[in-house]
Amino acid sequence: MSYEWDVAINKAILNNSPKVHKILEENPYIKDVASELRETKNRVLDDIDAYISKTQKSVEKLGGHVHIAKDSTEAMEIVKEILGEKRKIVVSKSNVLYEIKLREELENEGMDIWETDLGEYLVQLNKDMPSHLVAPAIHLTKDKIGKLLNENLDSSINENTSAEEMVSRVRKFLMEKYLAADAGITGANAIAADTGSVLLIENEGNIRIDTVLPQTHIAITGIDKIVPTLKDAFNEVIVQASYAGYYPPTYINVTSGPSATGDIELQRVSPATGPKEFHLILLDNGRKEAINSDIRESLLCIRCGRCYFSCPSYKLYGKDFGDSPYTGPTGIMWSAITSKKYDKSMLCMHSGGCKEVCPMDINIPRMIERIKFRYMEES
Template identity: 45%
Template sequence: MLQAALSRASYNNQVKVTEILASRPEISSLAIEVREIKRRSIMKLEELIDRAISSLKAAKANPYYASSVEDARSIIGRIVGSNKLVILSKSMAAAELDLRSYLESQGNEVWETDLGEFLIQLEGVKPMHTIAPAVHMTREKALILLKGKLKIDVKEDTIESIANTAREFLRSKIIRADIGITGANALAADTGAIVTVENESNIRLVSSIPPVTIAIVPIDKIVPTLLDAVKVAIIQAAYAGLYPPTYINIVTGPSSTADIEQTRVYGAQGPKELHVILLDNGRLNAKSNPLLGEQLYCIRCGRCSFECPVWVHTANYWGGPVYGGPMGIIWTAITIDPIEAGKLAYLCLQCGRCDESCPVGIRLSYILRYLKTIAISGSMSKL
């Protein structure tokens, strides 16, 4: 059943992306531009981090630099506290921190609001794909989870009914939430603007309804300008097979109003506080490695997984404790342990399909071959 679901998802993604690129030739040109944006951004990453922090402060947000998982958890733990209702949007950065479990251990009630992540939460497993976390799940399994875990009676045995049932349950949590936590597709250093792309509308709800919101932004997602950030979001959506996206959101600071005397004050109908966690967790160190540094161009579209003949049989069970697939192994090397990632890389067939499918031209199979040499030598080898 797992292989059947993954094969269908892989085929459908390939068809959708092919149709998008055939009908929108400007997307391929924009992808080349995005690669250059990411290349230049990583080259001057330290400078962009400083600019982003200054811009966030100017926008009345509260920026924090977290060098490790432990730092990030500690910062977020202080902001959230305990006995709070916390809602999350889909975020691999939050998964990197194992944030849901951490916040629950601090006495908070925590819910994922993306439908796929919500089902994954009920199932108790890791996301099976970067953009489609429940890609392995059938409607029958989803029904069992809703009825068994939440004691909810789903009216009809249809995907629409499952989605509506989840919507009703999650809306009751969203409207009462104390804290909302999102990720980011990109952050503009010039303005501090956080750009996200989605189709469900849960990200805009999570980032606009609770009085306190937190955005977790891996530092590799910082780009020079707001225009650059929007271009990254567009390419991520297109190569995920979801173009045009339903929503592209831009958040710059907490809610505000200038309706009285054209004087801006903060804390209007939306959040009164915005906290932004700039997460390193091995990324600056990876920048100094010519191969691992190339992975920092990644826009997390997940297309390399859909193209991978190994992933189609394993989903994200292959790749590490958080990420999965070809890109996931490399992210495991960057954020956890390159030697352990190298051991996982031995399942790679070196077919090169991931290289051909990557919109920003990351040489994934070449990096995976490099990680294999690390696993053999037991240390980071020279390039």
């Protein structure tokens, strides 16, 4: 990798690792919550069809719609059918959206679609792919970002422009896109089967706008994100935020169906000010098959991205260690599940650091070892 990558990854490690250690030291209960969450997610995997059915009933009870997609192609067909003539789209950071190639597909359809997470927006401008699950643009230095914004957004931005000014210019551009958007498309950090609620964590505020300002909200995520109750869903987002180094998260967004009001005789009426339509697309794309395989444990991953910073292969190869957006140790597992790609597993050095830091106590080296066997059987 380049000198720029070495600088970027070392800064990221120095910024992230001490923060996570401090969070866990000051909030010891989080480790107990993580242990409980592992057991909870295993119960869901043991009876996944029942939990999918329960989620569907819960969402529909609130006036939302649930769609089951067996693969990426089917997911995109569903999205296009929901959108119909809607052409202006805002999206929030989601690895599943990359998994189904959502932005690429909709751009090819001529739609005006924009990433609203700052890192993802920069990746979009760079015609690039994310280098990390949580921090997609860590491979871009401030100088590179300034050049991108100069060429694509505002020619007055230069090497002397502060990070604060850059963010301000992007914020102004994206606000215009929010106000014009016909639909907002998000992923999900967790889904509560008992209420049909979709939970999303963030710090920028863009997801909150994506989910309430456009009149159609589409949430797309894997079936592995389903947990039994709303309490379990909060547990998942708290653990993910903590191990990513963002505790407390600035925002936890909870969406339960389309907008509604109860201000007339306490009768629930929908829609209200927010979206008229809510659609949840649950994606399989290899996940059910993985439940019954020797890499089932990979499905417990909550995508906190912490394993990246303890991985010598990721430090050396960057986003080439995996198939973006699924890079790093996490990405080796998810590439095997969703696209049956096993070759990048051969770059793993088996340091074991990933297992030591995983909140879900996944034996990641063992999972990657089994993926290596698959690659060798194919070769």
